[in-house]
Amino acid sequence: MPYATLCLLWMAALLLGCQSSPRLPAESQSLNGHWRFQPQVAVDAAPAQPEFDDSHWPEIRVPGNWSSQGFDTQGAHWYRTRFQWQPQSQSAGQRLWFEGVDYQAEIWLNGQYLGQHRGYFGAFYFDVDTELKPGANLLAVRVDSPLESQQGDSWSLHKTLIKGVLGHHDTRAGGAWSDRGQERNTGGIWGRVWLQPQGEVRLNSQRWHSQIDADLSRGQWQLSYVSEQQHLGEWQLSLTPVNFQGQAETWRQPGQLPAGDGQVTLLIPEAKRPLWWPRERGAPNLYRLQARFISDGQTLLHSQQTVGFRSIDYDGQLGRWSVNGQPLFLRGTNYIAHQFLSQANESLLLQDLQLMQQAHINVVRVHAHLLPQRFYDLANRMGMLVWQDFPLQWGYQDSDAFHRDAQRQLAEMVNQFHHHPSIITWSAHNEPPWDADWMRYRYQDYHPKQNEQLDLALYQSLRRLDPHRPSFALSRTAEHPWYGWYSGHWTDYGAPAKEKLITEFGAQALPDAPVLYQLLKAPADWPALPDDWSQWQYHNFQPHETFELAGIDPGPNVLSLIDNTQRYQQTLTRFAAESYRRQKYQPVGAIFQFMFVEHWPSMNWGIVDYRRNPKPGYQALKQAYQPLLPSIMHHRDRFSRHEPVPLPVVIINDHLYTLPGSQLTLTLHQGDVVVDHRQQQLHIQPDSVLALAPFPNRPLTPGRYLARATLHDDHGRHLASSQFTFEVQP
Missing domain, CATH: 2.60.120.260 (Galactose-binding domain-like)
Structure with missing residues (x-):
């Protein structure tokens, strides 16, 4: 059966299995x-x-x-x-x-x-x-x-x-x-x-950690419990494949449960097992881990958890992420599924994750909040990586009471969500005041050290609570360039990056006309532009940034404004994403577009509207995020007939395999006429960036042009392609 058909069948089965709410524990x-x-x-x-x-x-x-x-x-x-x-x-x-x-x-x-x-x-x-x-x-x-x-x-x-x-x-x-x-x-x-x-012995919490050494894996499962009296007995453990064919493993070992609040650590012995991989690198293999404590023929304690064997590492000096020892460039997005968590059901979450994977996104930043457990369960099963923020956004009190509350809730987050193999990192605070100098212009009582001690203490707690994942004290303002929206021009994304992590970039775009018409509740003067933007602003539209900073032309009516904002988002998104990908490990190791979907009836930064219709910006990100990308683009889309048109061509390979004998085809179209055609044999190294000579790099006659770059393997099979449109003016 073809691989594509298998994938479709697998996703269909996953969808059918997620229509209802997650099952409650047995006998509940x-x-x-x-x-x-x-x-x-x-x-x-x-x-x-x-x-x-x-x-x-x-x-x-x-x-x-x-x-x-x-x-x-x-x-x-x-x-x-x-x-x-x-x-x-x-x-x-x-x-x-x-x-x-x-x-x-x-x-x-x-x-x-x-x-x-x-x-x-x-x-x-x-x-x-x-x-x-x-x-x-x-x-x-x-x-x-x-x-x-x-x-x-x-x-x-x-x-x-x-x-x-x-x-x-x-x-x-x-x-x-x-x-x-x-x-x-x-x-x-x-x-x-x-x-x-509940039985006589009650489980209070559980912690899971896996270790990978070469092709061997082992695990450690820590159970906290309370018991009215001491018990002697036997532990019965099992490790059963959940989403792949494999043999179950079972163990028995003597044990005891002392009276009172106790803790026991169960070790999963070292063995060669299928690992949990992000979908881009392999299969997201999951196991059901179960433990029973048997005493005098009775089960006094029973626990189970779905786990995976995988390791995560981040080299802050090189800006390089690794999963199970293999490097992986993170192509991400920021995500808020729904304003109301009860509405973020399995069908909605699955639809969003499928759209992400179709756009070659391999990591999701759950932006300054936590989603229900069902989201992470889906991410585990689909092989989607998750960057998890703690729900701190901008400024908070610096009282002792608030600091204690934040520490308690941080521990609650780690204890309840740590077992998900999809979660690769924790971040304590998004743009805190002590790292957000722009706040001095908004608040008269701004203090440049506000929340600094809070965040450093939270960071130390993250390191202590989960030493096996990378952690960050904050998502820094410097990692959120926002060129072409809050400052500068969108072409500034072409300058050399200074940050290894780019955790926000993007621009707004209006949804399509039918969605916007319904969102605005069928205005009588449609499609005339409003004299008063307040209703639009309530739905997150930013007229100052749109017209004054981004310089988007409103045009004669709403329909033209829709088209102009969508084209602007499309251009900026693609240019920023490809510019950062061209700087892979020099110094950039991860990028996160802002943001994926509009989570209520709004008109904001989503590349997918709240009804889950992709905008042109989605297609731009999908092209820019191809793991193998023949990138052909320029920061300009208009040239003079008297100057050469130097479109930079760069081959970006995020795969870990070599592509010898690959053929790159560059074509330049003016209407239906091919005005330039070149072919080049390439040896593409794994996890690499290869810069080639500009194309076509000569003056052209006035008109509209489309440049296309296509890669085929040594057997002539299509691998990847991209295109860039521009105009030569008289």
Whole structure:
């Protein structure tokens, strides 16, 4: 069967397997569904008690963010649900799980206070052995997601909620700096809720780490637990292939579980196993790792996790990333899937990841927030690398209380997401004040050292919590050049780069006319340009940057503006991406376009609109990101008939194999006429950049031209191609 057909069948099977929500653990009881919701701000604790009458409250779906269900509110609100429960004789107790609540939750079961959790992304639980009762039960949750802007004029420099782009960002409803920038609050019980039976020994957390040595791999699995008494018994371990054909491995070893809070480390012995690879380098081989502790014929502890064997390394001196010891140039994008995490379902995430891989993107920067676990599960299975930011965006308080909260949530992030082989790095803070000199012009109370100690402490925690991944204290402003949008000109991307990591570059472009028409709610004067841009600005359009800095011509109407912004984004995206790729390891080792998709009905930097329609910028990135690229381009697309046209030709090979006897064909078309044709035999080295003589490098008669570069292997099979259009003027 042809390889392309196999890939299509594999992706179809993956899609069919991801239509429903991820399965809850075996024997668990789901508490999802329709709950009662208090739409008014909570003012007392009466709804925590079972006898409270909530029959007049409207219903709300759990999981779900409240704004996504028509409740345009913020602050503290009550959720209540009634459910039936019957005990199982084989279980010693029950654990109540929440996958995610934005932002602070306080929980009562049958009127008994269980506790609270702060932070939008983390899963949390309570043991409810005494509070849960056979028959009818009442669960009440007070969810508080306040507005930060209530704190004063400079609130955005001193934020207290660790929500990243979900709380304050250019791509939020209203943007980052307007009076409406805090609308469409993301609060609510966005994740699943369930009851999980517990044995006498209860698992609290687990940590996985793999090591690669030549072609051998080994692993270390650390389980933290609590036990009422000491137990002697036997560990039974198994390692079973999940997404490939292979033999399961099993082990038995004696063990003991001391009473109280304990920790045990289980070692997976060294062996030759299929490794987890990004799709560009091989197969993303995954295993189901299971452990059972058996004592007197009973299973006292059972744990399982999906893992992969892989290693990650970053050489900061050379700017070079390696996966399993093999170098890999990172061709990335920034990504926010949806403003409301409950809406980022498996189908949406899979569609986005497929579009990314079709555009030859091999790494995703989850930009200043965390996505649900289902995203990382998909990335694992699809072989997509992930750069993971902690949800700190711009400025925050420097109080001791905030620093402690940030440390706690950072540990929560690493502990809950560390096992995903797709995640290759952590970054603590995006553009913090101490590295963002531009803030001095926006805030009167700006301090150049703000959040520096916070970020350095978070970085040390990342190094301690996960010493096996590269970590960064921040994503630096210098790594976000933004030429042609916030400063300079798009041709400045052609200058020699100074940074090894380019983690943001891009430009805005409007969506196509039908999408924009619907987004603006069918304006009566369509397609006339507006006299007042405020509605557009609410949907993230930046008129100053578009017209004054980028110099985009609005044209006579909206249709021409759409075309002009899309062509500008297309030109800038391709030129920047290819310019940085031409500087591979000299000094650039990774690039991240900003950004992939518009995550709400907006008109921002996405190369895919919020309805998942690719813009021309997507096609530009797809061409520029080909692993094998015959790059032919210029920073100009207009020349005089009296000057030569020197289009630089560079062969970029990100593959790790040699291409001997390759044939490069360069053709120059003027309309249907071929005015130049050249062929050249090349020996293309692995992981290389090869600069060739400019083409056609001579004066041309006036007209429109298309230059095409095509590579074939030594058997005449097509490998890659690119093209560049330009005009010669009289």
